[in-house]
Amino acid sequence: MGHKIRIYSIILLSAVIYSCDVDFSGFIRSTDRVEERFVQSMAYNDVHPVENIIVDSSHYDLLAAADLHVGTTINTEILFTYYKSSDDIALILAGDIVSGRREHYELFSECAEEVNKPLYMITGNHDLYFDGWKSFYELFGSSTYCFTVTTTDTSDLYICLDSGGGTLGKSQVEWLEGVLAQNRHNSRYCIVVSHVNILRTRRTTSANPLVEEVAYLLDLFAKYDVNLVITGHDHVQDATKIGNTTYLILDAVVDSNPNAGYIKISSEPDTLKYEFVRFY
Amino acid sequence: MTINRILIKFVIINSTEMKLLKLISVILFFELYLVSLEGYAQFKIDVFSSIAVNPIERPCLITAGFTPGYEYKGLSLDYSMDININHRETKVINAFAASMSYKFNIKNNPLKISVFYCNKPISQMLQIHNTGLKFKYEVKKWEFTLGNNFNIYRFTNDAADTYNINDNQYLVESANIMYSVKYYIMQPLSLYNFYINLTNFELFIIEQETNPMLNVGFIWKKNNNWPKVFVDYWYQSAGFNNIRVNYFGWLTRIGVQWDIK
Numbered sequence: 001m002g003h004k005i006r007i008y009s010i011i012l013l014s015a016v017i018y019s020c021d022v023d024f025s026g027f028i029r030s031t032d033r034v035e036e037r038f039v040q041s042m043a044y045n046d047v048h049p050v051e052n053i054i055v056d057s058s059h060y061d062l063l064a065a066a067d068l069h070v071g072t073t074i075n076t077e078i079l080f081t082y083y084k085s086s087d088d089i090a091l092i093l094a095g096d097i098v099s100g101r102r103e104h105y106e107l108f109s110e111c112a113e114e115v116n117k118p119l120y121m122i123t124g125n126h127d128l129y130f131d132g133w134k135s136f137y138e139l140f141g142s143s144t145y146c147f148t149v150t151t152t153d154t155s156d157l158y159i160c161l162d163s164g165g166g167t168l169g170k171s172q173v174e175w176l177e178g179v180l181a182q183n184r185h186n187s188r189y190c191i192v193v194s195h196v197n198i199l200r201t202r203r204t205t206s207a208n209p210l211v212e213e214v215a216y217l218l219d220l221f222a223k224y225d226v227n228l229v230i231t232g233h234d235h236v237q238d239a240t241k242i243g244n245t246t247y248l249i250l251d252a253v254v255d256s257n258p259n260a261g262y263i264k265i266s267s268e269p270d271t272l273k274y275e276f277v278r279f280y
Numbered sequence: 281m282t283i284n285r286i287l288i289k290f291v292i293i294n295s296t297e298m299k300l301l302k303l304i305s306v307i308l309f310f311e312l313y314l315v316s317l318e319g320y321a322q323f324k325i326d327v328f329s330s331i332a333v334n335p336i337e338r339p340c341l342i343t344a345g346f347t348p349g350y351e352y353k354g355l356s357l358d359y360s361m362d363i364n365i366n367h368r369e370t371k372v373i374n375a376f377a378a379s380m381s382y383k384f385n386i387k388n389n390p391l392k393i394s395v396f397y398c399n400k401p402i403s404q405m406l407q408i409h410n411t412g413l414k415f416k417y418e419v420k421k422w423e424f425t426l427g428n429n430f431n432i433y434r435f436t437n438d439a440a441d442t443y444n445i446n447d448n449q450y451l452v453e454s455a456n457i458m459y460s461v462k463y464y465i466m467q468p469l470s471l472y473n474f475y476i477n478l479t480n481f482e483l484f485i486i487e488q489e490t491n492p493m494l495n496v497g498f499i500w501k502k503n504n505n506w507p508k509v510f511v512d513y514w515y516q517s518a519g520f521n522n523i524r525v526n527y528f529g530w531l532t533r534i535g536v537q538w539d540i541k
Contacts, residue, residue, distance in 0.1 A: 034526050125522040165526035166491075166519020170335040196522070200431075200453045200488055207490040207521035210528055211431065215402040216336045218433055222405060222443055233522075242451040243435055244443065 034169035037123070037133055037162055041142035042175075050145045051118060053089055058153045058269050061087060064193065065262035066094035066232025067252035069126060070108040071101075075253045075260045078279050080115050088264070089149065091117065094232045094250065095124025095164060095195025100132030109139050120147065123164040124195035124233060144172055146179050148187070149267070156267055157187035163196040166207050173216075180224040189272045190226045191265070197231040197249045201240050206233055221245045227272050230263070237261070237276050251278065321352040323540045330362070334516065334529025342366050343374045347483075354383045360483055375400040375484035392416040394427075400484055405439035408432065410486055414458055421467065425479070427458035429486050457489040472500040482514055482531070490521035507538040 063083055068076050083091045098104040112119055123143045127136055136143065143162035148155045159179055161168060168176065184190055198217055200208050208214060221229065222243040229245060235252035236259070251261040261278035326347040333340045345362035358381070362374040379396035398410040414427025434450035435443075460479035466472065477495035480487045487493060497512040511534050518528040 125519060125524040128524055164519075165524050166517075166522050167335065167526055167528050169526070170338065173335045174338075196519075199451065200456075201451075202454050204454075205490065205521060207519055208488055210334075210491050210516060210518055211408070211485060211487055212334055212336045213518075213528075215400075215406060215408055215433065219403050219406045222435065222439065222445070225443070240451065241448045242433060243439075243445045243448060 034162065034165040034167060035171055037137075037165075038144055038169060038172045038175070040137055041144040041162065044137070044142040045145050048141055050142070050147045052147050053118060053149045055089055055149065055151050058151050060089050060149060060151065060267055062090045062092070062149070062265045062267070063088045063262050064092040064094060064230050064250065064265060065253050066195065066230075066250040067096040067124070067235055067254055067257075068093065068098070068108070069096055069252070069254040070098045070104050070111075072255045073107065073111055074255045075257075075279060076108070076111055079253055079262060080111060083117060084115060089118065090120060091115070092120045092158070092160070092193055092230070093122070094193050094230055095122050096126040096232060096252075097121060097124070098127055098132070100126055100129030100135075102130075102132075102135050105132065105135040105139055120158070120160060120193075122160045122193060122195060123162055125164045125166070128164045144175065146183070148183075151267070153269060154188040155186070156189040156191065157183050159190070159192045161192065161194040163194045163209065166196060167209055167213060168194075177220065180220065180226075184224045184226075189228070189267060190224065191228045191230065191272075192221065192226055193230045195231060195233055197234045197238075197247075198229060199240050199242070199247050201238055202236075204234055218242060218245075228265070228274065239274075239276075246274075248274065251276065321350050324349050324351070324538060325540070326360075326535055326537045328510075328533050328535025329365075330531060330533040332529065332531045337367070337529075340366075341374070345374070351383075356381045356383065362484055370403050371401045373401055377484060386417070390418050398484060398486070405435055405443075407434050407436060409434060412456075412458065412486075416460075418468075421464045423460070423462040423464075423477075425458065425460035425462075429456050429458055429481075431456060431486065456486065458486060459489070462495075471503065472498070474498050482512075483533075485531075487516075491516075491518065492520055493517075507536050509536055510534070 065079055070076055098108050121140050123136055144160065146157060146159045148157055162172065196209060198209060198214055222245060226245050229247045231248065232250045234249045235257065236249065237251045238249040240247045248263065250263055251257065251259050253260050258280060259278055261276060264275045264277055266273040329344045331340055331342050342365040343362045344365055345360060347358055347360040349356060349358035359378040361376050364372055364374050375398060377396060377398040379394045381392050381394040383390055383392040394414050396412060400408040402408060409432040410429055412427055412429030414425055416423060416425040431453040432450055435445055439445065440449050458481050460477055462475055462477040465474040475497050478492055479495055480489055480492050494515045495512065497510060499508055499510045501508045514531040516528040516530060517525045519526050
């Protein structure tokens with residue numbers, strides 16, 4: 001009897017593990033490494049330069065969202081429908097766009113093709129499950145890049161980082177330093193986008209970057225007067241300011257989240273504003 | 281929890297570098313007092329050097345430090361200072377830590393309760409303050425440690441002036457669980473020993489509870505009158521609880537410990 005219970009338990013556990021969208025092998029090993037992804041992202045950027053945006057006014061609005069976890073697409077479609085009909089100049093998706101499975105990448109890609117407006121995407125940890133980086137790279141390309149939004153008066157700098165592995169890695173850190181050193185002084189506002197939330201202002205089971213990396217980023221962002229850091233990962237909205245930098249965590253767009261939403265960023269000549277917006 | 285946070289803000293946030301030096305002075309004075317009780321107190325000192333390799337400390341961070349400590353009737357006091365050998369242009373002191381502990385037996389096994397404080401300058405702009413409480417229980421070849429700490433990031437007053445940081449000069453992060461499960465291969469009184477340890481903290485770094493480190497080490501002494509030589513190695517990975525582990529870095533510390541009776 002005990003033997004049968006053990007067998008049934010193993011079968012049940014295997015079925016649960018197989019059916020859920022979590023790649024448990026990631027506890028032990030990752031099929032990709034942040035350093036390798038960074039090299040591939042830079043190679044992609046060389047061949048396909050990131051599209052900068054030019055607007056014919058002194059101000060503009062832009063959207064950012066995170067943690068779509070496509071498998072199902074109800075909230076994703078709400079987000080895209082709103083974006084298509086709005087005056088927002090771009091939509092930034094800050095990681096965990098899909099579950100990592102190839103079929104979910106393809107499903108999301110079909111939805112995204114209908115948008116016909118600028119979409120900027122980076123990877124989150126879930127996007128990398130099930131060897132998902134290969135699909136991300138094939139369909140969307142780079143996960144580390146920067147772009148500018150040029151207004152009639154000035155330009156703003158957006159830096160998108162690959163933190164899906166929980167760390168930026170040595171090469172990406174050096175690249176980030178270089179971008180800030182070269183471009184920050186030419187820009188009015190500087191906005192950094194990364195998937196993994198940097199600060200830990202509430203108890204959570206998700207992993208942040210290690211303390212050494214958190215402290216380094218706080219220091220770097222203060223030094224270069226980064227205005228806004230947009231992250232997801234933790235699924236529940238938060239805005240924390242330390243120094244002159246505001247660190248945002250976005251509500252997850254995933255269908256199971258009753259508080260799903262996005263953030264609207266308004267860049268105006270004198271101020272950079274943000275507003276959390278919920279779908280329901 | 282709220283009271284804890286208020287206390288932490290009062291004790292830590294108001295501390296400036298001068299206050300830190302005063303704290304060190306008080307500890308040194310207390311140690312001198314313990315020296316006067318030399319008939320009863322046991323003195324120990326660790327001298328060590330460390331190398332850390334990770335994406336932040338490029339190509340590596342080399343430090344040297346020492347940890348003098350006293351034990352008197354189960355009560356012990358330790359403080360540790362770690363000085364940078366390289367990267368001195370950004371910071372000279374790598375970290376300072378102090379702890380006070382009380383040790384007693386439960387079922388013939390020692391339980392040590394410690395309160396501690398650690399200050400780690402990141403640069404001339406930013407410092408990490410850490411304070412907390414931990415319990416260490418030893419059972420034969422096992423050592424279990426459980427504790428709680430608060431991590432505080434604080435911009436220095438100079439940085440606040442330079443970068444016009446008027447508000448939000450510091451941030452107290454959520455309470456963090458500290459843990460360590462350590463297993464020794466040999467019996468505790470052996471002249472040499474190996475150990476393996478799953479933990480989220482070491483002497484000067486306390487990672488978030490979701491970022492465990494693997495620590496292995498070796499200790500050796502020629503006989504019980506000789507100082508102990510130790511080698512410690514920590515492997516740091518990122519993204520464990522995101523189920524996407526990536527290599528982050530490692531830390532090695534080698535040193536000597538004298539127990540002066």
